[in-house]
Amino acid sequence: MNFAIEDSAEQGTFRKEARAFIEEIVPSTLEHMADPVDMSYEQYQIRRDIGRALGERGWLYPSMPKEYGGGDLSAENVAILHDEMTRIGLALPPYYDAGGRMGAPTILVWGTDEHKKRFLPPICKGLVRTWQLLSEPGAGSDLAGIKTTAIRDGNHYVVNGQKMYVGSSHGADQSWTIVVTDPKGERHKNLSWLMIPMDLPGITVTPMDLLATGGEGGSGCGVKNAVFFDNVRVPADNLVGGENNGWKVATTHLEVEHGGMGRLADRRAITDFINVCKEKHDGWAIADDPDAREEIVNLYIESEITKLFALRNHWLSHTNQPRSYEGSQYSLRRKLSGLDIGEKMVRIAGPLVLTKDKRWAPVNGAIEYFQRDSITALHPGATTDIQRVIMARRLGIGGREKEKAANLR
């Protein structure tokens, strides 16, 4: 076995190349903020520029096929790119974009040639930013219970309804969503997957006031929004995977969202926190207390297990191996261990981890953000309970047949 991401001379050369290129395209004006809500429009644009520069080389979505603007890179080289972005406090992509991470693999599996040629290159090259719109006021865990309709009218679908907890700060060029195309149809057979340009008349975006967003560090989205559709006319050829086939299409991006790919960027706040505990102030460190040390070690072990699950999923998905319950297992683990680690931090260090005060907050408030984020992270990409349901199905606990994981490539 080999757990190392960089393990050959060839890959060492690639890392050097990647590092040099990233250094070249990241301007000195780039600023990091603990809470993505504090990201200015200018800082967002800097990240989009970095995305376009990466996209030009096929490195924004490096595992996508070259012919659609990806890089066709090996699992190891993809991991190296993630690693190099994380090293400078960014992620891959360097801003919130549900287009490449979840939309593109879905289009690749379910789209026609025309869809692939039209949708994938702008996404992979970083020319567009895409949101995913799934949850609604009455449909969270029960995603198939959505009410937003898209009724065929000539060459268009007319969309009406409301989505919640979606998107990011600073808007999007397009959004993909699940909509009801057959209001009288049978459950699961009445839905379709639709790409909606966000500049169409009748779309209203309203920011929501949430504790945090629960996304991964580095590409946090800032705010989440409510999106209202009022007779929005969407070209009919933006429907991917066939009318009323949307539930099947959704299994692909849900697989990604449920952790099937494994996130290699670890939660930096954990390492930061351990370092804070070692710092001496007036001759005293938090880690001088034996009870605190015991908790810090437990926290470290928790985070190591989560890291290893992510690494395993990355390896499984990038080497195209059969997967079953592993995506949901990782997602469940990340959510619960995040919550647990957050609580441990409170027990160990007290109010120090709860403030973002400029004078007192460690690491510029990154740990305070982790506190809010780890609680918020319980719901995005399906709750812990839904993850357990998926695991049970995949393991075949409740039935004779083991449900299969969706295709990612």
Place this chain on the structure above:
Amino acid sequence: MDLSLNDTQQLIQDSAKDFVRGACGRDVLLKLDRDPALVMSTLWKPMSELGWTGMAIPEQYGGTGNSLTDVAVLFEELGCGPVPGPLFSSAVLCARIVLEAASDAQKKAWLPKIAGGERVFALALTEQHYNWSGNGIRSYAKRDGSGYTLSGTKVFVHDALYATDLLVAARVDGAAQISLVRVDAKAAGVAVRALDGFINGLSEVVLNNVKVAADDVIANAWGPAERAMLAVTPVLCAYKVGSCKAVFDMSLTYARDRTQFGQIIGRFARVQDHLIHLVNYLDSARWTTYEALWKLDSGMDAASSCHVAKSVTSESYMRACDYAHEVHAGIGVSREYGLTLHTKMSRSLYHCLGAPKLHRKKLESVLGLVAG
């Protein structure tokens, strides 16, 4: 990055699976559990013939010099049984201690015999003040002519009842440092008594003025012995990974077969939750273990990973059995069913090579939370 087994490891896995399925069926394991005296006569010859006693020993000492991961793959399968016996104690733990700590002459004298399975070693370390960090060792050896006489009482010694030789931790000539003394288990003054109860393979060893030769002493051995113990810890962890796997498979099968309230119990979310906890413990154990093995085999600093692995796997095996009992209810505690073989083993191995608490304590230093 490659988390799959290589060809050699596949072969090892296959032959180990065949052995566990063939020679170690449930009836056999239950018989060996009732009568541990049958363990050696039933299992040792085939294990030696398969070359397993020499896997962790370098070729120059009569072994096959396999990687620790190779050895771990074997132990993962044995853990599925759970197959009892001294293979780990003798051919992995004691062999490694001898390799790290003993003189050339001692290695040449002892290792080939361990590798061939002719001699079976066990480590007699722990005493009344039970711990694995070398504290509170009262056993001592006094000079006696050209050799020594050794006295002391060891307790909760793994696999001593199967051993031909004991490596006894003792203080020699009043030295502060701990030495290891090889003792023939049949020598006059050695009394090995198996401990009965909810325990597997543990004994009391009383040493009463046992005569030992000077060349049976590994002087000031604690440093290298501790290094050796840490290095083979993930192999023991792999055994527990296999055990967790077997316990999970057993529970999954039961949840899919057992009917109550007119449906299989696996349909109940509460039952599903037990199995989900179980598979989470299994995978936590698996990946922390194999990461540590990879670091050891590639010569990296593996201390933190070894401590994490032992801490995680000891807890995992015990908790896996607990969840299995929640799934199985009554039938789970029927000895005939087989689950309790694991439950007992999960408790018996929890402290072996140091309980999670000790390894977490050591992690505090490795992570730089305390000086030293």
